[in-house]
Amino acid sequence: MSFFLIRMNFKGKDVISIKDFSKKELNYVLEYAKKMVPYARGEKYKDLLKGKVLSSLFFEPSTRTRLSFDSAMNRLGGRVIGFSDPSGTSQKKGESLADTVRMADSYSDIIVIRHPHEGAARLAAEFAKAPVLNAGDGAGRHPTQCLLDLFTILTERKSIKKNRIILLGDLKYGRTVHSLAYALSMYGVELTFVSPASLKMPREVIDECKELGVEPKQSSNLDKAIKDADVLYATRIQKERFPDPAEYNRVIGSYKIDNALLEKANDDLIVMHPLPRVTEISPEVDNTSHAVYFKQAFNAVPVRMALLSLVNGGLL
Amino acid sequence: MKKELKIPRIKDGTVIDHITAGNAVKVLRILGIPEKTTSVVSVAINVKSKLGRKDIVKIENRELDPYEVDKIALIAPKATINIIRDYDVAEKHKVELPDEIAGIVSCPNPTCVSNANEPVNTRFRVICKDPPRIKCYYCEREPDDIAERII
Numbered sequence A: 001m002s003f004f005l006i007r008m009n010f011k012g013k014d015v016i017s018i019k020d021f022s023k024k025e026l027n028y029v030l031e032y033a034k035k036m037v038p039y040a041r042g043e044k045y046k047d048l049l050k051g052k053v054l055s056s057l058f059f060e061p062s063t064r065t066r067l068s069f070d071s072a073m074n075r076l077g078g079r080v081i082g083f084s085d086p087s088g089t090s091q092k093k094g095e096s097l098a099d100t101v102r103m104a105d106s107y108s109d110i111i112v113i114r115h116p117h118e119g120a121a122r123l124a125a126e127f128a129k130a131p132v133l134n135a136g137d138g139a140g141r142h143p144t145q146c147l148l149d150l151f152t153i154l155t156e157r158k159s160i161k162k163n164r165i166i167l168l169g170d171l172k173y174g175r176t177v178h179s180l181a182y183a184l185s186m187y188g189v190e191l192t193f194v195s196p197a198s199l200k201m202p203r204e205v206i207d208e209c210k211e212l213g214v215e216p217k218q219s220s221n222l223d224k225a226i227k228d229a230d231v232l233y234a235t236r237i238q239k240e241r242f243p244d245p246a247e248y249n250r251v252i253g254s255y256k257i258d259n260a261l262l263e264k265a266n267d268d269l270i271v272m273h274p275l276p277r278v279t280e281i282s283p284e285v286d287n288t289s290h291a292v293y294f295k296q297a298f299n300a301v302p303v304r305m306a307l308l309s310l311v312n313g314g315l316l
Numbered sequence B: 001m002k003k004e005l006k007i008p009r010i011k012d013g014t015v016i017d018h019i020t021a022g023n024a025v026k027v028l029r030i031l032g033i034p035e036k037t038t039s040v041v042s043v044a045i046n047v048k049s050k051l052g053r054k055d056i057v058k059i060e061n062r063e064l065d066p067y068e069v070d071k072i073a074l075i076a077p078k079a080t081i082n083i084i085r086d087y088d089v090a091e092k093h094k095v096e097l098p099d100e101i102a103g104i105v106s107c108p109n110p111t112c113v114s115n116a117n118e119p120v121n122t123r124f125r126v127i128c129k130d131p132p133r134i135k136c137y138y139c140e141r142e143p144d145d146i147a148e149r150i151i
Helices: A023-040 A064-075 A097-107 A120-127 A143-157 A175-186 A203-211 A222-228 A245-254 A283-287 A293-311 B024-030 B066-074
Strands: A053-058 A079-083 A110-115 A132-137 A164-168 A190-194 A217-219 A231-234 A270-272 B013-020 B041-049 B052-060 B080-085 B088-094 B100-102 B123-128 B133-136
Touching: A023 A064, A023 A143, A023 A175, A023 A293, A053 A064, A053 A097, A064 A079, A064 A110, A064 A132, A064 A293, A097 A110, A097 A120, A110 A120, A120 A132, A132 A143, A132 A293, A143 A175, A143 A231, A143 A270, A143 A293, A164 A175, A164 A222, A175 A190, A175 A203, A190 A222, A217 A222, A270 A293, B013 B024, B013 B066, B024 B041, B024 B052, B024 B066, B066 B080, B066 B088
Parallel strands: A053 A079, A053 A110, A110 A132, A164 A190, A164 A231, A190 A217, A231 A270
Antiparallel strands: B013 B052, B013 B080, B041 B052, B080 B088, B100 B123, B123 B133
């Protein structure tokens, strides 16, 4: 497949949900992101977004997402305005999100938004002429994270399809795993969901995977599942989900990824995590060839550079 | 035996027949009755019919646009709209859910942006027409209690 043969027009496109993308479009963005890697590392420079302004509206805390969007915009010669804490904004005076978005729209060319309410980015897109990129809306969607996860699998495993992938941890509330399960099903991977019984993957997500032709396996036994896996995607289990601290401690202990567990895995298994991790992955794993979660965090930059460039209508 | 009418025939207006029994009041709410009309409206609830119990609504001297009424298919998927002129049925229309429903049902997700103080109507995509299944345009949640969520 040649990248240039299927040039697609993303100019002005909102990026709200991974479901808004066809597989062809996903492939296009991922291939374009590969080209962005040397620019993301600062080894090359091209001011594709010179003179452009990004509104970065973070109504919720973020480290990686906000910084990587900032970095992506700066690496392409653009500028960033916005806030990372809404306490200093008119939201505190009762301003609606719609009005905040209208204002940001008049000040900038692209809007990135993270908000505690599900559907906030979809609403923002209704009120903005500029393209809106969803950087996480409540427990809902986080499409740019999903794209960088796909990108990491693609670059580390050379291909997305045919991989045997475990999604591990809080599969009920974790916003990254729902979109990821859907997107991976588009590629026809083998999926295994490993979680505590109280944090199982919601039925509607499993149904969506099935509609795409993937029959996910479910397990609570990581030791067994890891033997046949190519990718282990772990997520944080949040303590506040457990009314009983003893139950939390039991669960967290049974899903800990350490070198003893990885001895049971294939040599080329990769371990991914959207971060922040707490106790899910032991620091001793960091120095093994399995650990790709910091590369994954870096991949946020080329993928977001690709998206910012595409929605602005520019190409390398 | 002569068939007895629970509500008198109307000369001109609209009859909504075959409403799922017990849902007539909710149908009125969806149609904005009585707020949006001064017409005389008669309601019959739990009327016996060949297909079991049903509700009927008769609105005098006002012809509802059948397509405007389609949204009642959310809670009354078997309903029919009859436009009455001079005691005769001049037009008959079986309701069919449109592809999108706006401002009629509230989203069950308390943290959906459509439940926040924003200047937007609730919006749902219709993913199945019969039985009705809808999905929030904003948060993608699917309410399983549509009849209870009529605004």
